[in-house]
Amino acid sequence: MDFAFTEEQQHLRRSVREFAEGEIAPHVMEWDEASHFPMEIMPKLGEMGLLGVIFPEEYGGADLGYIEYAIAIEELSRVDGSVGLIVAAHNSLCSNHIFKFGNEAQKKKYLAPLAQGKQIGAWSLTEPEAGSDAGGTRTTAKRDGKNWVLNGAKTFTTNGHYADVCVAMAVTDKSKNSHGISAFILEKGMPGFKPGKKENKLGMRASDTSEVIFSDCRVPEENMLGAEGEGFIGSLKILDGGRISIAALALGMAQGALEAATKYAKQRKQFGQPISEFQAIQFKLADMATQVEAARLLVYQAAWLADSGNARFTRESSMAKLFASEVAVRVANECVQIHGGYGFIKDYPAEKYYRDVKLCTIGEGTSEIQRLVIARQLLGKTK
Ligand SMILES: Cc1cc2nc3c(=O)[nH]c(=O)nc-3n(C[C@H](O)[C@H](O)[C@H](O)COP(=O)(O)OP(=O)(O)OC[C@H]3O[C@@H](n4cnc5c(N)ncnc54)[C@H](O)[C@@H]3O)c2cc1C
Known part of the structure; x- marks a missing residue:
């Protein structure tokens, strides 16, 4: 058993860290407060291969694996969770759905520009009435000659709001329930397809979270992704990989919060000494570091799997996502506590980690749903 990262993986970590600290860190609070989507860094992310990490070179990707992908997301999120989230949704949801289920023509047309970072991707499963219960999708797709009409x-x-390509799930045969949901590839500018309300969020404010609306949107039949009726089951497989990225996102933020708390504890003096000299603070830091390390092991084990x-890594990716996201929430909470009143003030990074990490226990399946998935696997209740 070898826990060491290869020379190349360590090099990747150093380059992403350097980029994140040099080109993201100076703008983090400005982007957060303005809810500014950092379009200016997208070309550089593309150049570094971070918008096509897990895809083969023939489709414009960096031809790396999930370990490298988790390293990249961890390092970006250590500095800004929003950037980690933008990259995660682009790679492991939109692009990966096309990679795993697309035909050759779709991969050439859509995956290649996404993986090269020339285009931005989004993935739409959740609906106002269908969140955890995504099988309850209501968006419909009706056949009309050589088109599907989405509403x-x-x-x-x-x-x-920023996506050039969006993979969306819609009901093609209501009688078949979740086996009647299909996936479609939509392009920006298709008549009847537009982004709607942009959400004003607690955290992850530099990432965009929006409604996506289909009104008599005509999608050519060649834009169906995978077989008819395979969209929901396909989505579950896509979420197996996606959850590794959300786990890495949580891990990166937890690491950032741990480092911020350690730095502050060494600087802040009370009762004539740095607060890091108090055992109460030392024990908090020790618990935080231990939990972060345990989360790291689960994240990289899932990535390695x-x-x-291996055919499925559902249980391991859910465990990594559940554990890392819950750890990140606890670590960010302690980070604020160690900062005292300054933890509540925007001059320090603690409050932002605290706001941002909460998303990780919700997105790509809540902690409750992860427990459901893990329990199903344990009890052999899977098909
Ligand atoms: C910032 C952000 C970004 C997102 N990005 C995307 C995206 O790119 N694409 C996309 O498709 N979706 C996205 N989502 C949606 C996200 O995946 C859902 O919010 C999530 O799956 C939960 O669904 P819901 O919000 O409808 O909550 P609900 O399903 O209504 O859940 C409410 C509560 O009930 C609990 N609950 C529900 N069912 C059960 C059950 N069976 N057993 C026990 N408890 C249960 C939940 O755990 C939760 O605590 C995003 C969400 C956010 C906030």
Whole structure:
């Protein structure tokens, strides 16, 4: 058993860290307060291969694995969770759905520009009435000659306003329930397809979370992604990989919060000594560091399994996502506590980690749903 990262993986970590600290860190609060989508860094993310990490070179990708993908998301999120989230939704949801289920023509047309970072991707499953119960999708797609006509609305789509390509799920045969949901590839500018309300959020404010609306949107039949009726089951498989990225996102923010708390504890003096000299603070830091390390092991174990080509890694990615996101919430909470009153003030990074990490226990399946998934796997209740 070897826990060491390869030389190349360590190099990747150093380059992403350097980029995040040099080109993201100086703008984090400005982007957060203005809810500014950082379009200016997208070309550089593309150049670094971070918008196509897990895809083969023939489709414009960096031809790396989930371990490298988790390293990239961890390092970006250590500095800004919003950037981690933008990259995660683009890679492991939109692009990966096309990679896993697309035909050759779709991969050439859509995956290649996404993986090269020339275009931005979004993935729309959630609807106002269908969140955890995504099988309750109401958006419809009706056949009309060589087109499908989509009607309905999605909610909470990451990158929704900025996406050039969006993979969306719609009901093609209501009688078949979740087996009657299909996936479609939509392009910005298709008549009847537009982003709706941009959400004003607690955290992850530099990432975009939007409604996506379909009104008599005519989608050519060649834009159906995968077989008819395979969209929902396909989505579950896509979420297996997606959850590794949300786990890495949580891990990065937890690491950032741990470092911020450690730095502050060494600087802040009370009762004539740095607060890091108090055992109460030392124990908090020790617990935070131990939990972060345990989360890291689960995240990279799930990434390693995904890379090993095992058929399913559902249980491991759910465990990593559940544990890392809950750890991140606890660590960010303690980070605020260690900062005392300054933890509540925007001059320090603690409050932002505290606001941002909460998303990780909700997005791509809440903690309750992760427990459901893990329990189903344990009890053999899977098909
Ligand atoms: C910032 C952000 C970005 C997002 N990005 C995307 C995206 O890009 N694409 C996309 O499709 N979606 C996205 N989502 C949606 C996200 O995946 C959903 O919010 C999430 O799955 C929960 O669905 P819901 O909000 O409808 O909550 P609900 O399903 O209504 O859940 C409410 C509560 O009930 C609990 N609950 C529900 N069912 C059960 C059950 N069976 N057992 C126990 N408890 C249960 C939940 O755990 C939760 O605590 C995003 C959400 C946010 C906030």
